[in-house]
Amino acid sequence: MKSVAISAAALAGLGLLGTVTAPSQPASADPVPADAGRADPADGKSRPPAEEVLQLGSHGSSVTWAQTDLNHHGYKVTIDSHFGPKTQAAVKAFQAAKGLTADGVVGPKTWAALKAKPTPKPTVPSTGTLTDAQARQLLQQAGITRRSTQGCTEQGEGCTSYEGIRARTVQGLIALKKASGCSFVVTGATEPGHESGPYSHGTGYKADINLDTCQDNYINAHSRFLKNRSNGDPVRIGTLPGGISAEYAKEADHWDITFR
Structure with a gap:
């Protein structure tokens, strides 16, 4: 005699079982990273609510955000997630232009200035x-x-x-x-x-x-x-x-x- 496999969902549909609930999943052994779901700046998605303090030698997605913001403000740096000497020089130049302490460290005040909408820059006259x-x-x-x-x-x-x-x-x-x-x-x-x-x-x-x-x-x-x-x-x-x-x-x- 052949046996026929009938799913629980089918039995429930015939009124032979009560409501079918999915089995609970075991808890993950690995914690979810704090920055999970953080979007790359190029995606145009929302940025994290707070950024870490950055300085020479820093690396990671927060550096990517800072480099992206610098480019938006006209300070051209390579977006590579590494806070090297050129990024530091660009940060110092940006800070000086904004009247901030030009120490090359991206703290709360520099982050606030970086996230602000860039203001149109006046052009240098060609003569005179x-x-x-x-x-x-x-x-x-x-x-x-x-x-x-x-x-x-x-x-x-x-x-x-x-x-x-x-x-x-x-x-x-x-x-x-x-x-x-x-x-x-x-x-x-x-x-x-x-x-x-x-x-x-x-x-x-x-x-x-x-x-x-x-x-x-x-x-x-x-x-x-x-x-x-x-x-x-x-x-x-x-x-x-x-x-x-x-x-x-x-x-x-x-x-x-x-x-x-």
């Missing part, structure tokens, strides 16, 4: 000269700040002023920052106290930046020796993105750069 306020805004949004021996920004001895700086010079500083990926500070611009001439600080062609190993390496690798000044300072010349000519004179404590 700029006021101090115009140049400051354009340079600051690129992560370039300034300092002076007297802590002032007006047209005075010991100050660092942008008043009357050429648009081409501002373009050059921004191009140098983006091309090198290095952080630097403007230590001299159009204020009095520099040598005069047709291509001088006073006419808006020059800007001084601090010496730094990162910047030194970039300039030496992307320029050629031109001459020595009468005092022995070496001068190099190169071309930045956008076809901007840059003449770099290395002085005792800064680079004196002429942009044309």
